[in-house]
Amino acid sequence: MKQRSLTLVPQAASKKRLIRIARRRQKNAKELTDQADQQIEKLLIRRFDRLVSVRRFIFIWVALFGLLFLATVVQIRGLSPHYQSLQPVPGGLYSEGLVGSFTNANPLYAVSSADSAVSKLVFSGLFRYDNNNKLVGDLAHTWQVSPDGKHYTVNLRQGISWHDNQPFTADDVVFTYQTIANVQALSYLYSSWQGITITKHDNQTVIFDLPNALASFPYALTNGIIPKHLLEEIPVSQLRSAQFNTEPVGTGPFKWKLVQVEGVSTTDRRQTVNLTAYDDYHLGRPKLDGFSIITFNDEKNMTQAFNDQTINAMSGLESVPSELINQVEVYATPLNAEVMTFFNMSRPIVSDVSVRRALVSGVNRAVLTTLSSHPGSLVHSPLIKGQLGFDPSIRQLPYNPDQANQLLDQAGWVKGPDGDRYKAGQPLVISLSTQDTPTYTATAKFLQSEWSKLGVRTDVRFYPSDELQSNVIAGHDYDTLLYGISVGVDPDVFAYWHSSQASISSQGRLNLSEYQSKAADQSLEAGRTRLDPALRATKYQAFLQSWVNDAPALALYRPNFIYISRNLVFNYQRQAANSGVDRFYNVHNWMIRQERQNLE
Template sequence: MIALGGILIVAFLLGSFAQSAEITEAPDFGGAYVEGLAGFPQSINPVLASDDASNTLVSLLFDGLTRTDPQGQVIPNLAETWDIAPDAREYTFHLRDGVRWHDGTAFSADDVIFTYGVLRDPSYSGPYGVQWRDVNVEKLDRLTVRLSLPKDSFAPFLEFTTVGILPSHILGTVGARDLPAHRFNIQPVGTGPYKLKELTPDRITLEANTSHTPSPWLSRIIFRIYPNYKTILTALERDEVEGAPLVEPGDVVRLQRRKDVTIYDAPENTVTMLFMNTANPVLSDRLVRQAITSAIDRGRVIEVARNGHARRADGPILPSSWAYDPNVKRLEYNLARARALLDEAGWTADPAGGPGRQKEGKPLRLVVLTNDRPERLAVAGEVQRQLVAIGIDVEVQATGAGGLVQDFLLPRKFEIAVYSWDFNGFDPDPYSLWHSTQVAPAGLNISGFSNRKADEVLERGRRSLDRMERLKAYAEFQAIFAEEVPALPLYLPTYEYAISTKIRGVRTGIVANPPDRFRNVTDWFAKTRREIATRRS
């Protein structure tokens, strides 16, 4: 009887467990992902990389003191925490203990001091010199470093610490001038989630760094080298690769027909605008700039130029930013209002009954300048068509991309220009594009926008580290911009890339550069294991 009773109890417990448990799939270590890479990496070094191929590998092989999350916020990486002095000029970083380089050497403050020393070296010729040249770097102990700004506080500075750190035990005797020619650039050693296993002219293999925190699920990432992004798409369709790092808007529909590929769509940290030269006699009139803004149907521009693969832009701050103010009153597409504004500015309809307008006997004519890329030409052509509808005679002129900037935009030899502005990182600070001290050619304020109140709020926004104070400053700036319209933001391109459906765990976020698609690569997985989970009653 006792034995029978025990059996019944066990059976009851097993039955109860079966009713309250379920089998689920969880990520498991293993598997590989194969992606096409456009061109061979020129320098797999975080302080020198400038091409997409090099930056892609750097993002997987190296860590910075900090990194950005999917919303572009700065979060810890090699630094566990940091303290900011009351005057916001000193940053003390406390480094993670136990981190090791791919060759097993312990990571320490010496590596940070060396890396930032390279960036501060006058002979350094990479992309970060301007940011770091005057920053003082000090080692406090094995796992603590202090960074000091030379003058005023600078809110965007924290994002500069996302640059990858170099190993001083390998490069400590190499000067900044000699670094570009060093073999390290093709034999990199980092602290990132993956480490280099093999590099050949047509293939690069990375293997998981299982000591990384967090440790990746995919055991390998393999890159096959192709001449350009178009040939990578062909390779994807031939099943030579499982991912394409860039899908142009015209190719999206074709790839969407495939059941074994997912197209990921992420907002780019870029805005395409119509920049208006405020020094031009016609465009110096705010009413004319407002009329142009009211005459442009941005939705139609997006359809024509990018097959609908973009988001409408509404101001100088990206909608994805914490600093964006959705409540700012903005000029909407309204042809009647556009015509009324031109009337108010004195540009009246042609008395002879023609399609144009004139003022004091002079016809209303403007030139829209762009580069010779098909997308930009499509934008310029559509803008021309829409402005003609309100009586502005528009001529489109195109030049090479390099010539557009150096020969026309910086010398401000243009009237209206179609140009894309790539935000330098994720901080919303728009100072370099709109403050009066930055008027081209000395700076990047190519519209020549000059407004005393705008200058004040831009200065306040970049000095303060208080989020609410910055939020208020940038809300004021957006309101001023909406009224003055020194430029018309047209659209925010979306970044599309394709990955095999066998790879799971991929999450999108704001993309400043194509390598940002790997931001959560440690969560990607191809293999699963079964786990028993208890359901809550």
Template sequence: MSGSSFLGKISGFLACLPKKISRKSFFEIGHKQDQDFVFGIIGTKSLPSFSQLKYIGKFYSEKEMFITKAAIFLALISSVALSIMLYKNYVIIQPSTGGEYAEAVIGAPTYINPLFAQTNDIDQDISRLIFSSLMKINEQGHVVGDLAETWKIDEAQTTYTFTLKTNTKWHDKENLTADDVIFTVQSIQDQNFKSPLYITFRNVQVRKIDERTVSFTLPEPFAPFLSVLTFGILPEHLWQEINPSHAILAELNLKPIGSGPYKFASFTKDKKGNIKQYELKRFDDYYGQGPYIKTILIKFFASFSEAQNALAEGNVDGLGFLPQNASEQSASLSGQKSLTEHKLSLPQYTALFFNQASNASLKEIQVRQALALATSRQKIIDTAFEGVAEPVETPILPGMIGYSDELQTVLYDPAKAEEILDKAGWERVYESSIVDDAPEESQVQAEQKQETTKGSVNLGLEKESKDLYKRVKKDIPLELTLTTIQKDDMIQAAETIRDLWQEIGVTVNLKIVEIGKVQKDVIKPRAYEVLLFGQILGRDPDPYPFWHSSQANDPGLNLSLYANKQVDRLLEDARKTSDLTERQKKYIEFQQQIIQDIPALFLYSLQYTYLVPNDIKGIETIRINHTSDRFSNIENWYIKTKKRIRF
């Protein structure tokens, strides 16, 4: 019994031996049932399920399991890398329509009409968004076509012919044609319309050639003409029934209809009737690319501090202007909110303009030379603007036609200034020897001096006493009145200039004038001896309005009342040629004469700074000619994005 049983077990073992060998004999006998299960599955399915893969360890060795896991890990890494590569190379992130941007500006709107907007920065800002023009300023500060698709200039350089783009529409869906351009120019030329652009276009002939073509004929060549065609075009079908004498009262000035990237939606007033906000909506039929941001809100504030508070409280997204001396506030705001500070080059300089007709001492070239040598531009910039400004020494700025860094300019040298005045006969009289024997002032004189700060007063700033002296020539003191506007940075600059000049014996009295009165009470009557003031040069660096003798009186901008026949000829010839090389040459000659005559001292140029949230992309503007030019590529700004596969 026992023998037959033993033989049966042996024959059974031999019968199972092939299966054991095929199951890799180094596996434990206890795993036999699991192996039978797995092999049974393989016989019925091509691939095991996820739940079945958990048994793989039952028949893989430790080495095989390590290799398998490593292979799976490498496969995952390769898949991720391949996915990233495919995403970068074939998936494009594009701007998408949507989002809202609210900007705070200082001031209030009056006429949202491009023919009246020149006198108000807020009006120009909104007009820039709503209206289109024949030409426009791009983000590089160059003049390019807007409504104009092509243009050509005849050989005489007096006739300009423009062809308009197709499919241009007004916000009320009407077509824009050459008739609208003709109507706009003729409205400017109508004195009853009272447009500030009248003087520029009064002698220009405009003619319609066909529905898309219009020509302008000038009485003589004028090289910067393309840059003056950046004013917005009005819709004839809406304005033709309005009496030109009453145009300034038209409702369209507050509820404008244009052809630009944004259209008027609404405005909001407070209880006193003051407009507090303009809401603009994307114009879906705009002829150009974009715009992408769906809604733009322009909110108006009386002061920078109010606008700053609105930004801090989240009532606005950005600031349309950031003062030069507000760097600390900017850093604080940028730390609290996700903001980007954009600094734009502006064709502006601040200078000291000498009115030689108001003070005989200024007629002496030696006096003007000494004042130039005693003026430290860097000290003025450091004191008034915390170093955030660019020194300027000539009337044409970097990047403009005519600029040259090879011109010989005057360097700060107070010792040389003292030497020049000594040789010119201006004697030094030290304070200890000065006897005050002046007659008593009349009541009128006393009232006039209420607005004037004498040179020995520091406007609240204490200055260490020094062995100062005054200068006298034939019993006439070397004394000047320096006038500027009531603005903190301008007052600080004026104080610094006063202190610098007093160190060479020039007595300087400061006269501070309210900003709202400076045009009427000071500039128009040319009522100043030395004027510290800023000038914006415009879209073309044409110095004619600022330095030609014909512009010496109001409304001309020749604030030094400068008259030089050679300079007049250079400026007249330069604006008549479109040859850039020739204009460059004449402008350099003009500047050489200005440096020699010293009718003014050019001090510094400020950048235009504004804050926008980080989530607004597409802002590429680097150079502007007016503050409204910060919107030069507004149609490319975007907040929302979308993804597209590139094949």
């Protein structure tokens, strides 16, 4: 028993020692924990309030910086109008709508508004008209005329290339005009080139030899030039239907890209001719990246496309649609043209000069300026103000209804109880043919009303443009015709008033009154063959006087070409124009985009 108790004592002592060690370690751990807590409190908790203060400090400075930045932006914006402004810049695609259809871009055949527009954008001529409607060089650099007025030498610009990168030379010019002069080509320009010899002097020089002096000849050199290297192998008789005409290659500011056709029926048919800027254009790369001509069947569809923002602009309208007034940019350019009522002197009633003079003096033309939103100026003779030879003292009969009635009485046309005039039991009835458009319609009805006051009954007949041209004008099938003619810059109006141009065999038969006067013929012939401006002006006096006395037509007004765009078209500048297509004279400088830039 003693032995067993002795063995238990050491075990108990060892256990107590382990307990003391564990308690000591627990105490040390607690002390370490307390120390850690003290350090955390000292290093983190106690500094937390300071951190919050620092964050507030940083936030205040960031806020102040933001306010300063905003103030600077506001100040810059406020001051920018003083040193910056919106300026036009290059770039962008432009689309123009017009009524008609595209069929042929070849300048030898392009007559319609759509064809001539595309042709003008793709091709260049030897000459073009500037902003003041003066003739300046295009493909031509300089030109000279011989003292006798029969020989013209044209020097071409160097370094010009066709859109297919082939060089442009005198060969192309000779080829163009020799083709025009070939009757088999069927070009509408044919009659102007009979008897003229075109020769190449060298690669940059062309000589034109005329059978007679012609002062207006340079104005015949504005049509587009076509490439010999692409067309010389095509028989002349087949040129009118060549594929080239709908896939043209020119030297103009824009290159052909493609044509797209939409719509099945004729009423909703739409053609889009897409052109792209020609980088190597000789007057500088166009500012616009591309130009599209979009054709429509009628003005209603075109206006709808404009309202839908499908197109940028509309051309060829006679007036601004009422819903667009004061919402669009309108460019009204006076045309070197005249709207007249032509009296067909081959018809019995208006063959009497007294009747014609009565119809002239019985119209109060001042009212015409109220019939359109953009009325043209009144005209009084076959030449317009500003043309060489124009004489303001020589003008047609003024408005005088009493004189008009006396003239009809003298001609044997007596008023009946119903107010109408009769002669040998036959009423005084004349037909008036014109185009079915708002302005022509209003003008025709106005003339009908004015003449009815004299006892003249007027049968007004309206036609679509194509039908008027092909069925009425071509055959001179009218008593009177309300129509517009382009007189151009030069006073050579031989084609409209010389008796030779009344013949059915004449090209175009443009003497719409079938006017015949020896005095007028001699004056017109003399005026076009003199180079001295003063002498030319003198020669035209006899023609003007004969025209006023014979009254072959009633001169009405000088029309405007109306161009409508949604926004400003920068550099669209025309003081006057000979035709609507002249709007493109500086199309390479047109711009539609704007950016804010510093003032210089």
